[in-house]
Amino acid sequence: MTVAATDNATFNLTTDGPAALEMMSRIREFESRLPGYSEQGLIRGSTHPSVGMEAVAVGVSRALRDSDSVASNHRGHAHCLAKGADAGKTLAEILGRRDGYCGGKGGSMHIGVKELGILGTNGIVGAGIGLATGAALAAQSQGTDNVAVAYFGDGATNQGVLAEAFNLAAIWNLPVVFVCENNHFAQSATLEEMVAQPELRRRGEAYGLPSVDVDGMDVEAVSNVTTEAVLRARAGQGPTFIVADTYRYLGHMAGDTEIYRTAEQVEQWKRRDPIAKLANRLLESGVLDEAELQSIADSAVAAIDAAEAFAKASPFPDVASAFTQVSEDIR
Ligand SMILES: Cc1ncc(C[n+]2csc(CCOP(=O)(O)OP(=O)(O)O)c2C)c(N)n1
Numbered sequence: 001m002t003v004a005a006t007d008n009a010t011f012n013l014t015t016d017g018p019a020a021l022e023m024m025s026r027i028r029e030f031e032s033r034l035p036g037y038s039e040q041g042l043i044r045g046s047t048h049p050s051v052g053m054e055a056v057a058v059g060v061s062r063a064l065r066d067s068d069s070v071a072s073n074h075r076g077h078a079h080c081l082a083k084g085a086d087a088g089k090t091l092a093e094i095l096g097r098r099d100g101y102c103g104g105k106g107g108s109m110h111i112g113v114k115e116l117g118i119l120g121t122n123g124i125v126g127a128g129i130g131l132a133t134g135a136a137l138a139a140q141s142q143g144t145d146n147v148a149v150a151y152f153g154d155g156a157t158n159q160g161v162l163a164e165a166f167n168l169a170a171i172w173n174l175p176v177v178f179v180c181e182n183n184h185f186a187q188s189a190t191l192e193e194m195v196a197q198p199e200l201r202r203r204g205e206a207y208g209l210p211s212v213d214v215d216g217m218d219v220e221a222v223s224n225v226t227t228e229a230v231l232r233a234r235a236g237q238g239p240t241f242i243v244a245d246t247y248r249y250l251g252h253m254a255g256d257t258e259i260y261r262t263a264e265q266v267e268q269w270k271r272r273d274p275i276a277k278l279a280n281r282l283l284e285s286g287v288l289d290e291a292e293l294q295s296i297a298d299s300a301v302a303a304i305d306a307a308e309a310f311a312k313a314s315p316f317p318d319v320a321s322a323f324t325q326v327s328e329d330i331r
């Protein structure tokens with residue numbers, strides 16, 4: 001199931017709302033299970049759940065086609081799932097299993113799905129910004145109307161590649177949409193500790209990019225600003241910088257003591273929950289009734305139960321495969 005049902009139209013609550021709710025619910029269920037897998041020793045190394053941030057990936061992906069590229073970051077499972085990645089194969093990759101998208105050899109921060117334009121989740125903070133800009137240059141050079149999206153966090157805006165990519169995208173009019181998920185922290189550092197000018201939108205403006213703030217807890221709003229940006233990019237009108245205001249409910253990664261924030265702050269953000277917000281809108285506008293909402297919630301749990309069963313049943317990769325899918329496969 002993908003959410004990109006309608007191409008380039010304004011978010012329609014009746015036709016797009018239920019699918020967006022289902023996708024956000026699946027992502028929530030998928031991501032909420034990750035800390036448990038880490039505790040059980042099913043995940044080696046770190047994973048970074050995006051619980052609370054679902055509206056960004058789902059809103060952005062609704063504006064995209066399979067042939068559009070996305071470059072993701074270390075907190076990237078939602079970006080993949082919303083772009084159409086199969087939850088079972090995604091989880092199998094995270095658990096290091098053979099049926100994962102990269103044969104279980106990549107893990108959480110190296111999930112690439114060529115046929116869906118997913119250039120990869122990425123453990124190097126800021127790296128996806130350059131990759132998406134390169135994909136946009138390729139799309140432009142090849143004369144397609146494909147676009148590229150770079151997802152990155154507020155912390156990544158301090159990487160030098162942002163300045164280079166913003167400038168090149170602006171002067172070359174590249175079809176790229178830069179999506180900053182401003183969740184207000186980079187690990188334990190607050191945005192205010194990291195930058196003297198927390199209005200990140202201004203960085204895009206400084207390079208001549210159309211730059212916009214959006215409520216990242218509102219899937220309709222994210223979808224609409226992204227659609228506008230994607231339409232402009234497809235029409236040869238160049239890049240856009242979107243800053244989505246959002247929040248992660250869980251720690252930076254499993255085992256985070258979270259001493260850098262208060263429980264009250266987390267609770268305050270939960271009052272803006274993107275899933276509850278859309279569910280209420282659908283209920284109040286009569287698109288769905290209570291029973292239909294419950295059935296979407298149940299089907300999200302069932303889908304992730306199935307993904308978990310698939311991933312756990314998948315074997316680990318053979319030692320003999322250690323040197324495949326490396327450089328010789330790229331030729
Ligand atoms: C180049 C680089 N520097 C530092 C790190 C360590 N690191 C991993 S995640 C992270 C925080 C990133 O914050 P942000 O970009 O806001 O994304 P968020 O984790 O909040 O989603 C850091 C510093 C890294 N992986 N890569």
Ligand SMILES: [Mg+2]
Nearest residue numbers: 153154185186
């Ligand atoms: Mg952040």
